[in-house]
Amino acid sequence: MADADELLTVWASMAPPEGETWSLARPGPALDAVAARLSSVPRSFLDDDVSIRALSGDIAGAECASAAYADDARVRRGAAIGLWLLASEEIVEPFRPSLAGAWALRAVDSLGLRVAPVVDPLDWLADDERREEAARTFLLWAGFVPAGEDRATAQALWQARDSLRRSSALAEAYAAYEHREEIARRLAEARAREAAARYSSE
Known part of the structure; x- marks a missing residue:
């Protein structure tokens, strides 16, 4: 089983900046x-033998990043619950608007690798908060704020319930990694602009 820091590092390396996600x-x-x-997730989704790789392929037509870490029971269950939310639109009834879209698997991974x-x-199944x-996290990374909430309200309510923020040691490590990732992104962009400027002047 991977430790929480390792899984959060994987998530931070693949997720866009939180502020950008909220703005969109x-x-x-x-x-x-x-x-x-x-x-209401079916027991079959939570079975220890469920293959996240196969489940993701069947439901979304692509493999979620969590599949690579599904030997960890927490990741497997988290991703399976996220995949259930997507599958349930055909099995139960569609959400309005639908959760399916370009960011659907990122939302699945937010449950598997972040929460x-x-x-x-x-x-998540036993405790309302x-x-x-989990529901707020899934919606955020799927590109949504809950119906009837504006971005500021949704963000404040999510942050108040975010277990990662409540765990100060994990939150500090995650924030530091997120900061390093942002610096690396900016440096890469600056290098690309510099290379483009050099290329265009030659």
């Missing part, structure tokens, strides 16, 4: 609907 978020499904659906290392996914945290 648009009105989405009702939080209560997503949380209720999350709590699950900090809070066991089985707690943890379930709300």
Whole structure:
């Protein structure tokens, strides 16, 4: 089983900056609907033998990043619950608007690689606050704010429930890694601009 820091590092390396994600978020499904659906995940999705690679392929037509870490039970369960949210649109009924889209697998990975290392996914099923945290996290990384909430309200409510922020040691490590990733992105952009300027002047 990977430690939480390692999994959070994987998430931070693949996720866009949180602020950018909030700025692009648009009105989405009702939080209560997503949380209720999350709590109704079928047992087959939580089975220890479930293959996240196969499940992701069947539901989304592509492999989620969490599949590479699915030997960790937390990641496997978190990703499976996220995949259930996507699959449930055909099995139960569609959300309005639909969760399917360009960022759907990123939302699955947010549960598997960002939330699950900090809070066991089985707690999402038993505890209302943890379930709300998972639902809000999924919606955010799928590109949505809950229906009826503006971005500022949604962000404040998510941050108040975010277990990663509550765990000061993990939050500090994650923030430091996120900062390094942002610096690396900016340096790469600057180098690309510099190379383009040199190339165009030759």
